[in-house]
Amino acid sequence: MSRPLHRLLMPALVALLLPWGALHAEDAAPVASDPALEARVQKLGEELRCLVCQNQNIADSHADLALDLKKQLREQIAAGRTDDEIKTYMVERYGDFVLYRPPLKATTVLLWAGPFVLLGAVAFALLRRLRTRAARAAAANTLSADEHARARALLNGEEKQV
Structure with a gap:
């Protein structure tokens, strides 16, 4: 009995593609080793708007920019900055629109x-x-x-x- 050609080639194709998938897999998003620090990142992330998604906070967003902003939050927290200092930094860098609840002023x-x-x-x-x-x-x-x-x-x- 002869097996169809595709039944013979399928295992070989899977064996060839498996290492390729492993090489191109993305790393998991970095998470702070300290649970308290990560909780603070999460809390701050809920107050900041994802500039890519615009209707989602950075805590819930998986956009590359949101991941970079969360990384910046971790770095700022590790540097000892307060939540207000971090928000001020983000507003100076990205404008009032980055805040989920921007202050009421002439520009907002x-x-x-x-x-x-x-x-x-x-x-x-x-x-x-x-x-x-x-x-x-x-x-x-x-x-x-x-x-x-x-x-x-x-x-x-x-x-x-x-």
């Missing part, structure tokens, strides 16, 4: 008020459109004097032949 007022302004503009546009549509429907349903007279006659049981 759009971040705070933007969603409300947008919601108000959409609500205004929707109400205006609904009013216009209602006015058009009312104008289309308005009866002329002859149509009113005919309708009244029909309701009273008097049928006029027109």
